[in-house]
Amino acid sequence: MTTEHPHSHRQELLPLYALRALDDDAREEVEGHLRSCRACRRELAELEADLALLAEAPGPETPPSHVRRDLLREIETRTAEATAGIQSVRPAQVPVSRRRNRSTFGGRWMAVAAALLLVAGGLWVVHEIFQSRDETDVLRAEHDRLERELSAAQARIDALEEQRTALVRELHTLRDPSGHHVLLAGLEAAPEASARTVVSSTGDFARLYAFGLPELPEAQDYELWLIVDGRPVPAGVFDVDESGRAEIDVASLPPLDSIEAWAVTVEPAGGVPEPTGSMVLKG
Protein backbone atom coordinates (compact mmCIF):
# COMPACT_ATOMS: atom_id res chain seq x y z
CA MET A 1 0.00 0.00 0.00
CA THR A 2 1.18 3.45 -0.70
CA THR A 3 -0.66 4.95 2.22
CA GLU A 4 1.78 3.79 4.87
CA HIS A 5 4.27 6.57 4.53
CA PRO A 6 3.80 10.28 4.93
CA HIS A 7 4.58 12.77 2.21
CA SER A 8 7.90 13.72 3.84
CA HIS A 9 9.14 10.14 3.66
CA ARG A 10 8.50 9.97 -0.08
CA GLN A 11 10.03 13.37 -0.57
CA GLU A 12 13.20 12.01 1.01
CA LEU A 13 13.24 9.18 -1.50
CA LEU A 14 13.13 11.59 -4.44
CA PRO A 15 16.93 12.02 -4.83
CA LEU A 16 17.36 8.25 -4.88
CA TYR A 17 14.48 7.99 -7.33
CA ALA A 18 16.07 10.59 -9.62
CA LEU A 19 19.32 8.64 -9.44
CA ARG A 20 17.38 5.46 -10.32
CA ALA A 21 18.97 3.97 -7.23
CA LEU A 22 15.78 2.63 -5.59
CA ASP A 23 14.60 -0.95 -5.62
CA ASP A 24 11.37 -1.73 -7.49
CA ASP A 25 9.00 -1.47 -4.51
CA ALA A 26 10.24 1.89 -3.36
CA ARG A 27 10.35 3.16 -6.94
CA GLU A 28 6.71 2.21 -7.48
CA GLU A 29 5.75 3.84 -4.22
CA VAL A 30 7.38 7.08 -5.29
CA GLU A 31 5.80 6.92 -8.74
CA GLY A 32 2.37 6.47 -7.19
CA HIS A 33 2.95 9.47 -4.96
CA LEU A 34 4.28 11.62 -7.80
CA ARG A 35 1.06 11.26 -9.72
CA SER A 36 -0.88 13.06 -7.04
CA CYS A 37 1.73 15.44 -5.62
CA ARG A 38 2.63 18.43 -7.67
CA ALA A 39 5.18 19.70 -5.13
CA CYS A 40 7.12 16.45 -5.44
CA ARG A 41 6.90 16.55 -9.23
CA ARG A 42 8.40 20.00 -9.14
CA GLU A 43 11.12 18.89 -6.76
CA LEU A 44 11.89 15.94 -9.05
CA ALA A 45 12.35 18.33 -11.99
CA GLU A 46 14.76 20.33 -9.82
CA LEU A 47 16.68 17.18 -8.90
CA GLU A 48 16.89 16.14 -12.53
CA ALA A 49 18.29 19.57 -13.36
CA ASP A 50 20.88 19.11 -10.59
CA LEU A 51 21.82 15.72 -11.99
CA ALA A 52 22.01 17.04 -15.54
CA LEU A 53 24.53 19.60 -14.29
CA LEU A 54 26.44 16.87 -12.53
CA ALA A 55 26.50 14.99 -15.82
CA GLU A 56 28.55 17.84 -17.24
CA ALA A 57 31.37 17.18 -14.78
CA PRO A 58 33.33 14.83 -17.07
CA GLY A 59 33.53 17.55 -19.73
CA PRO A 60 32.81 17.36 -23.44
CA GLU A 61 34.37 14.86 -25.82
CA THR A 62 34.19 15.35 -29.54
CA PRO A 63 32.23 12.52 -31.13
CA PRO A 64 33.60 10.97 -34.33
CA SER A 65 32.07 12.63 -37.35
CA HIS A 66 30.41 9.44 -38.60
CA VAL A 67 28.03 9.48 -35.60
CA ARG A 68 26.57 12.79 -36.73
CA ARG A 69 26.46 11.72 -40.34
CA ASP A 70 24.75 8.41 -39.51
CA LEU A 71 22.24 10.10 -37.22
CA LEU A 72 21.24 12.66 -39.81
CA ARG A 73 20.91 9.94 -42.41
CA GLU A 74 18.78 7.92 -40.01
CA ILE A 75 16.35 10.74 -39.24
CA GLU A 76 16.14 11.51 -42.93
CA THR A 77 15.11 7.89 -43.53
CA ARG A 78 12.59 8.06 -40.72
CA THR A 79 11.12 11.28 -42.06
CA ALA A 80 10.87 9.80 -45.56
CA GLU A 81 9.22 6.67 -44.19
CA ALA A 82 6.79 8.69 -42.13
CA THR A 83 5.95 10.85 -45.14
CA ALA A 84 5.40 7.79 -47.29
CA GLY A 85 3.15 6.39 -44.57
CA ILE A 86 5.34 3.36 -44.13
CA GLN A 87 5.51 2.05 -40.63
CA SER A 88 9.22 1.87 -39.98
CA VAL A 89 9.92 -1.79 -39.71
CA ARG A 90 12.61 -1.68 -37.25
CA PRO A 91 16.11 -1.70 -38.43
CA ALA A 92 15.66 1.86 -37.18
CA GLN A 93 16.36 1.18 -33.52
CA VAL A 94 19.43 -0.94 -34.03
CA PRO A 95 22.22 1.52 -33.35
CA VAL A 96 23.46 2.86 -36.60
CA SER A 97 27.10 2.10 -35.97
CA ARG A 98 26.40 -1.55 -35.33
CA ARG A 99 24.50 -1.87 -38.56
CA ARG A 100 27.26 -0.05 -40.31
CA ASN A 101 29.82 -2.49 -39.00
CA ARG A 102 27.66 -5.35 -39.94
CA SER A 103 27.29 -4.33 -43.53
CA THR A 104 30.96 -3.43 -43.91
CA PHE A 105 32.29 -6.59 -42.38
CA GLY A 106 29.51 -8.77 -43.77
CA GLY A 107 30.16 -7.42 -47.24
CA ARG A 108 33.88 -7.89 -46.96
CA TRP A 109 33.56 -11.45 -45.79
CA MET A 110 31.08 -12.12 -48.51
CA ALA A 111 33.53 -10.96 -51.14
CA VAL A 112 36.37 -12.90 -49.60
CA ALA A 113 34.23 -15.99 -49.39
CA ALA A 114 33.19 -15.69 -53.01
CA ALA A 115 36.81 -15.49 -54.07
CA LEU A 116 37.83 -18.31 -51.84
CA LEU A 117 35.03 -20.46 -53.15
CA LEU A 118 36.52 -20.27 -56.59
CA VAL A 119 39.96 -21.19 -55.26
CA ALA A 120 39.18 -23.72 -52.58
CA GLY A 121 35.66 -24.74 -51.62
CA GLY A 122 36.88 -25.93 -48.25
CA LEU A 123 37.63 -22.42 -47.04
CA TRP A 124 33.98 -21.56 -47.55
CA VAL A 125 33.32 -23.13 -44.17
CA VAL A 126 35.63 -20.59 -42.54
CA HIS A 127 33.67 -17.77 -44.05
CA GLU A 128 30.44 -19.26 -42.76
CA ILE A 129 31.79 -19.29 -39.25
CA PHE A 130 32.72 -15.62 -39.36
CA GLN A 131 29.47 -14.72 -41.01
CA SER A 132 27.44 -16.45 -38.35
CA ARG A 133 29.47 -14.77 -35.60
CA ASP A 134 28.68 -11.44 -37.11
CA GLU A 135 25.00 -12.34 -37.36
CA THR A 136 25.05 -13.51 -33.77
CA ASP A 137 26.34 -10.13 -32.65
CA VAL A 138 23.58 -8.35 -34.50
CA LEU A 139 20.94 -10.74 -33.18
CA ARG A 140 22.22 -10.33 -29.66
CA ALA A 141 22.04 -6.57 -30.00
CA GLU A 142 18.49 -6.87 -31.26
CA HIS A 143 17.65 -9.23 -28.43
CA ASP A 144 19.09 -6.79 -25.87
CA ARG A 145 17.10 -3.97 -27.37
CA LEU A 146 13.88 -5.97 -27.30
CA GLU A 147 14.54 -6.94 -23.71
CA ARG A 148 14.99 -3.30 -22.80
CA GLU A 149 11.80 -2.36 -24.62
CA LEU A 150 9.93 -5.18 -22.93
CA SER A 151 11.00 -4.10 -19.47
CA ALA A 152 10.10 -0.49 -20.28
CA ALA A 153 6.66 -1.65 -21.49
CA GLN A 154 6.22 -3.72 -18.34
CA ALA A 155 7.06 -0.67 -16.23
CA ARG A 156 4.46 1.35 -18.14
CA ILE A 157 1.86 -1.36 -17.58
CA ASP A 158 2.66 -1.44 -13.86
CA ALA A 159 2.37 2.32 -13.65
CA LEU A 160 -0.98 2.28 -15.47
CA GLU A 161 -2.25 -0.48 -13.23
CA GLU A 162 -1.34 1.54 -10.16
CA GLN A 163 -2.99 4.59 -11.67
CA ARG A 164 -6.12 2.56 -12.33
CA THR A 165 -6.24 1.36 -8.71
CA ALA A 166 -5.89 4.93 -7.51
CA LEU A 167 -8.70 6.10 -9.83
CA VAL A 168 -11.03 3.31 -8.74
CA ARG A 169 -10.36 4.20 -5.12
CA GLU A 170 -11.06 7.84 -5.88
CA LEU A 171 -14.28 6.99 -7.66
CA HIS A 172 -15.47 4.85 -4.76
CA THR A 173 -14.63 7.62 -2.35
CA LEU A 174 -16.54 10.20 -4.34
CA ARG A 175 -19.58 7.97 -4.82
CA ASP A 176 -19.72 6.77 -1.24
CA PRO A 177 -22.86 8.35 0.30
CA SER A 178 -21.64 7.50 3.80
CA GLY A 179 -18.34 9.25 3.07
CA HIS A 180 -17.38 12.18 5.19
CA HIS A 181 -17.20 15.59 3.49
CA VAL A 182 -15.78 18.83 4.83
CA LEU A 183 -16.12 22.22 3.19
CA LEU A 184 -13.38 24.80 3.57
CA ALA A 185 -14.11 28.47 3.03
CA GLY A 186 -11.75 31.11 1.67
CA LEU A 187 -10.51 33.57 4.28
CA GLU A 188 -9.58 37.22 3.93
CA ALA A 189 -6.31 36.45 2.14
CA ALA A 190 -8.16 34.48 -0.58
CA PRO A 191 -11.87 35.29 -0.42
CA GLU A 192 -12.54 33.65 -3.80
CA ALA A 193 -11.11 30.31 -2.70
CA SER A 194 -12.98 27.25 -1.56
CA ALA A 195 -12.20 23.60 -1.01
CA ARG A 196 -13.86 20.33 -0.29
CA THR A 197 -12.37 17.29 1.34
CA VAL A 198 -13.75 13.85 0.72
CA VAL A 199 -12.82 11.15 3.20
CA SER A 200 -12.93 7.50 2.21
CA SER A 201 -15.43 5.24 3.95
CA THR A 202 -12.50 3.43 5.54
CA GLY A 203 -11.57 6.75 7.12
CA ASP A 204 -7.85 6.49 6.42
CA PHE A 205 -7.63 8.40 3.18
CA ALA A 206 -8.84 11.80 2.08
CA ARG A 207 -8.61 13.97 -0.97
CA LEU A 208 -8.81 17.73 -0.89
CA TYR A 209 -10.13 19.59 -3.94
CA ALA A 210 -9.26 23.26 -3.84
CA PHE A 211 -10.59 25.95 -6.17
CA GLY A 212 -9.97 29.63 -6.76
CA LEU A 213 -6.62 29.83 -5.00
CA PRO A 214 -4.24 32.47 -6.38
CA GLU A 215 -1.03 31.18 -8.01
CA LEU A 216 1.98 31.62 -5.75
CA PRO A 217 5.50 32.81 -6.56
CA GLU A 218 8.21 30.10 -6.95
CA ALA A 219 9.42 30.55 -3.38
CA GLN A 220 6.05 29.68 -1.85
CA ASP A 221 3.71 26.71 -1.60
CA TYR A 222 0.35 26.02 -0.04
CA GLU A 223 0.42 23.71 2.95
CA LEU A 224 -2.50 21.72 4.26
CA TRP A 225 -2.93 21.28 8.03
CA LEU A 226 -5.13 19.09 10.16
CA ILE A 227 -5.91 20.58 13.53
CA VAL A 228 -5.72 17.68 15.98
CA ASP A 229 -5.94 18.25 19.76
CA GLY A 230 -5.57 21.95 19.13
CA ARG A 231 -2.28 21.49 17.29
CA PRO A 232 -1.66 21.82 13.54
CA VAL A 233 -0.35 18.63 11.89
CA PRO A 234 1.23 19.09 8.41
CA ALA A 235 -0.71 17.08 5.81
CA GLY A 236 0.95 17.96 2.53
CA VAL A 237 2.38 20.71 0.37
CA PHE A 238 0.90 21.71 -2.96
CA ASP A 239 0.56 24.40 -5.56
CA VAL A 240 -2.24 25.20 -7.95
CA ASP A 241 -2.61 25.14 -11.72
CA GLU A 242 -3.33 28.24 -13.82
CA SER A 243 -7.01 28.02 -12.99
CA GLY A 244 -6.32 28.03 -9.26
CA ARG A 245 -7.18 24.37 -8.75
CA ALA A 246 -5.38 21.65 -6.84
CA GLU A 247 -5.97 18.12 -5.65
CA ILE A 248 -4.06 16.70 -2.77
CA ASP A 249 -4.18 13.26 -1.18
CA VAL A 250 -3.90 12.77 2.53
CA ALA A 251 -2.93 9.24 3.48
CA SER A 252 -2.66 7.83 7.01
CA LEU A 253 -5.45 10.10 8.21
CA PRO A 254 -5.83 10.31 12.01
CA PRO A 255 -9.26 9.25 13.41
CA LEU A 256 -11.91 11.54 11.97
CA ASP A 257 -13.36 12.57 15.33
CA SER A 258 -9.93 13.79 16.42
CA ILE A 259 -9.71 16.26 13.51
CA GLU A 260 -11.06 19.55 14.77
CA ALA A 261 -10.48 21.52 11.58
CA TRP A 262 -8.77 21.59 8.19
CA ALA A 263 -6.74 24.60 7.12
CA VAL A 264 -4.48 25.77 4.31
CA THR A 265 -1.71 28.35 4.75
CA VAL A 266 0.88 29.97 2.48
CA GLU A 267 4.38 28.80 3.40
CA PRO A 268 7.95 28.83 2.06
CA ALA A 269 8.38 26.37 -0.86
CA GLY A 270 8.62 22.78 0.33
CA GLY A 271 6.53 23.42 3.44
CA VAL A 272 7.37 23.87 7.13
CA PRO A 273 6.69 21.73 10.24
CA GLU A 274 4.70 24.51 11.98
CA PRO A 275 2.49 27.05 10.19
CA THR A 276 4.09 30.47 9.75
CA GLY A 277 2.18 32.14 6.91
CA SER A 278 -1.29 33.52 6.41
CA MET A 279 -4.25 31.18 6.39
CA VAL A 280 -6.26 31.11 3.16
CA LEU A 281 -8.76 28.29 3.74
CA LYS A 282 -10.41 26.85 6.81
CA GLY A 283 -13.25 24.50 7.55
Add this chain to the structure above:
Amino acid sequence: MRQVATGHPDAFAELYDRNAGVVLGFLRRMVETRDVAEELLQETFLQAWDQAERYDGNRAAPRSWLLTMAHSRAIDWIRSSKSRERRNRRAATEGVVASQVVDRDANERLVDRERSQKVRQALDGLPEEQRAAIELAFFGGMTHTQVAEALHAPLGTVKSRILLGFKKLRTLLGGLR
Protein backbone atom coordinates in the same frame (compact mmCIF):
# COMPACT_ATOMS: atom_id res chain seq x y z
CA MET B 1 13.21 22.25 -29.78
CA ARG B 2 9.88 23.17 -31.30
CA GLN B 3 11.49 22.88 -34.71
CA VAL B 4 12.94 19.50 -33.84
CA ALA B 5 9.46 18.39 -32.81
CA THR B 6 8.06 19.44 -36.15
CA GLY B 7 10.67 17.38 -37.94
CA HIS B 8 13.32 19.90 -38.97
CA PRO B 9 16.61 18.08 -39.60
CA ASP B 10 18.55 21.37 -39.41
CA ALA B 11 17.22 22.08 -35.93
CA PHE B 12 18.12 18.53 -34.94
CA ALA B 13 21.65 18.98 -36.31
CA GLU B 14 22.00 22.13 -34.23
CA LEU B 15 20.75 20.36 -31.13
CA TYR B 16 23.35 17.68 -31.79
CA ASP B 17 26.19 20.12 -32.40
CA ARG B 18 25.47 22.02 -29.21
CA ASN B 19 25.13 19.03 -26.95
CA ALA B 20 26.65 15.84 -28.38
CA GLY B 21 30.10 16.53 -26.90
CA VAL B 22 28.78 16.97 -23.38
CA VAL B 23 26.46 13.96 -23.68
CA LEU B 24 29.30 11.79 -25.03
CA GLY B 25 31.66 12.93 -22.24
CA PHE B 26 29.04 11.92 -19.70
CA LEU B 27 28.33 8.56 -21.36
CA ARG B 28 32.04 7.77 -21.58
CA ARG B 29 32.26 8.36 -17.86
CA MET B 30 29.36 5.98 -17.24
CA VAL B 31 30.07 3.13 -19.64
CA GLU B 32 33.79 3.60 -20.21
CA THR B 33 34.14 1.88 -23.55
CA ARG B 34 34.08 4.19 -26.50
CA ASP B 35 31.96 2.16 -28.87
CA VAL B 36 29.20 1.60 -26.31
CA ALA B 37 29.22 5.29 -25.38
CA GLU B 38 28.91 6.24 -29.05
CA GLU B 39 26.08 3.77 -29.53
CA LEU B 40 24.24 5.20 -26.52
CA LEU B 41 24.88 8.69 -27.85
CA GLN B 42 23.15 7.76 -31.09
CA GLU B 43 20.29 6.10 -29.26
CA THR B 44 19.84 9.14 -27.03
CA PHE B 45 19.59 11.50 -29.99
CA LEU B 46 17.27 9.17 -31.90
CA GLN B 47 15.05 9.06 -28.81
CA ALA B 48 15.16 12.86 -28.72
CA TRP B 49 14.08 12.97 -32.37
CA ASP B 50 11.26 10.49 -31.76
CA GLN B 51 10.05 12.12 -28.56
CA ALA B 52 10.66 15.80 -29.29
CA GLU B 53 6.90 16.42 -29.20
CA ARG B 54 6.86 15.40 -25.57
CA TYR B 55 9.65 17.79 -24.60
CA ASP B 56 8.47 20.26 -21.98
CA GLY B 57 10.50 23.45 -22.02
CA ASN B 58 9.08 24.52 -18.66
CA ARG B 59 10.46 21.42 -17.03
CA ALA B 60 13.98 21.18 -18.38
CA ALA B 61 16.48 22.81 -20.68
CA PRO B 62 17.16 20.78 -23.86
CA ARG B 63 20.58 19.74 -22.56
CA SER B 64 19.15 18.57 -19.22
CA TRP B 65 16.52 16.61 -21.07
CA LEU B 66 19.13 14.92 -23.28
CA LEU B 67 21.38 14.14 -20.32
CA THR B 68 18.48 12.65 -18.36
CA MET B 69 17.69 10.34 -21.30
CA ALA B 70 21.37 9.46 -21.70
CA HIS B 71 21.55 8.63 -17.98
CA SER B 72 18.59 6.27 -18.26
CA ARG B 73 20.01 4.54 -21.30
CA ALA B 74 23.41 4.12 -19.70
CA ILE B 75 21.84 2.66 -16.55
CA ASP B 76 19.80 0.21 -18.64
CA TRP B 77 23.01 -0.77 -20.33
CA ILE B 78 25.01 -1.15 -17.11
CA ARG B 79 22.28 -3.20 -15.45
CA SER B 80 21.86 -5.57 -18.36
CA SER B 81 24.24 -8.40 -17.48
CA LYS B 82 24.64 -9.57 -21.04
CA SER B 83 25.67 -6.13 -22.03
CA ARG B 84 28.17 -6.08 -19.21
CA GLU B 85 29.77 -9.29 -20.44
CA ARG B 86 30.01 -7.90 -23.89
CA ARG B 87 31.27 -4.59 -22.65
CA ASN B 88 34.10 -6.33 -20.86
CA ARG B 89 34.92 -8.42 -23.86
CA ARG B 90 35.07 -5.37 -26.03
CA ALA B 91 37.07 -3.42 -23.48
CA ALA B 92 39.71 -6.12 -23.61
CA THR B 93 40.03 -5.92 -27.38
CA GLU B 94 39.47 -2.24 -27.98
CA GLY B 95 42.49 -0.49 -29.38
CA VAL B 96 43.29 3.16 -29.41
CA VAL B 97 41.45 4.73 -32.30
CA ALA B 98 41.77 8.42 -32.79
CA SER B 99 38.34 9.96 -33.13
CA GLN B 100 37.84 12.24 -36.07
CA VAL B 101 37.75 15.62 -34.50
CA VAL B 102 35.25 18.00 -35.96
CA ASP B 103 35.40 21.05 -33.77
CA ARG B 104 32.44 23.06 -34.89
CA ASP B 105 32.71 25.90 -32.48
CA ALA B 106 35.79 26.19 -30.37
CA ASN B 107 34.26 28.90 -28.18
CA GLU B 108 31.28 26.75 -27.34
CA ARG B 109 33.57 23.88 -26.39
CA LEU B 110 35.51 26.23 -24.16
CA VAL B 111 32.33 27.31 -22.39
CA ASP B 112 31.39 23.64 -21.90
CA ARG B 113 34.82 22.90 -20.46
CA GLU B 114 34.60 25.80 -18.05
CA ARG B 115 31.17 24.64 -16.91
CA SER B 116 32.42 21.12 -16.37
CA GLN B 117 35.31 22.44 -14.33
CA LYS B 118 32.92 24.41 -12.13
CA VAL B 119 30.72 21.34 -11.63
CA ARG B 120 33.78 19.33 -10.63
CA GLN B 121 34.74 22.04 -8.17
CA ALA B 122 31.22 21.84 -6.70
CA LEU B 123 31.55 18.07 -6.38
CA ASP B 124 34.93 18.50 -4.74
CA GLY B 125 33.26 20.83 -2.27
CA LEU B 126 31.26 17.92 -0.84
CA PRO B 127 32.51 15.86 2.08
CA GLU B 128 34.33 12.84 0.67
CA GLU B 129 31.79 10.24 1.84
CA GLN B 130 28.87 12.16 0.31
CA ARG B 131 30.70 12.71 -2.97
CA ALA B 132 31.63 9.02 -3.22
CA ALA B 133 28.05 7.85 -2.58
CA ILE B 134 26.59 10.24 -5.17
CA GLU B 135 29.23 9.46 -7.79
CA LEU B 136 28.83 5.71 -7.42
CA ALA B 137 25.07 5.97 -7.75
CA PHE B 138 25.07 8.50 -10.55
CA PHE B 139 28.09 7.73 -12.71
CA GLY B 140 28.33 4.08 -11.64
CA GLY B 141 24.61 3.44 -12.20
CA MET B 142 24.46 1.58 -8.87
CA THR B 143 21.38 1.06 -6.73
CA HIS B 144 21.60 2.33 -3.15
CA THR B 145 22.11 -1.26 -1.98
CA GLN B 146 25.07 -1.67 -4.32
CA VAL B 147 26.51 1.67 -3.18
CA ALA B 148 26.23 0.51 0.44
CA GLU B 149 28.08 -2.70 -0.42
CA ALA B 150 30.76 -0.85 -2.36
CA LEU B 151 31.37 1.59 0.49
CA HIS B 152 30.99 -1.03 3.25
CA ALA B 153 28.46 1.26 4.90
CA PRO B 154 24.94 0.59 6.24
CA LEU B 155 22.09 1.30 3.83
CA GLY B 156 20.60 4.05 6.02
CA THR B 157 23.95 5.80 6.20
CA VAL B 158 24.33 5.74 2.44
CA LYS B 159 20.82 7.10 1.96
CA SER B 160 21.46 10.01 4.27
CA ARG B 161 24.85 10.72 2.70
CA ILE B 162 23.15 10.97 -0.69
CA LEU B 163 20.38 13.19 0.69
CA LEU B 164 22.75 15.52 2.50
CA GLY B 165 25.08 15.56 -0.49
CA PHE B 166 22.23 16.59 -2.76
CA LYS B 167 21.18 19.43 -0.46
CA LYS B 168 24.70 20.76 -0.32
CA LEU B 169 25.25 20.28 -4.06
CA ARG B 170 22.27 22.43 -4.90
CA THR B 171 23.84 25.30 -3.01
CA LEU B 172 27.23 24.66 -4.56
CA LEU B 173 25.79 24.40 -8.08
CA GLY B 174 23.57 27.43 -7.55
CA GLY B 175 25.43 29.81 -9.85
CA LEU B 176 25.38 27.39 -12.78
CA ARG B 177 21.64 26.85 -13.01
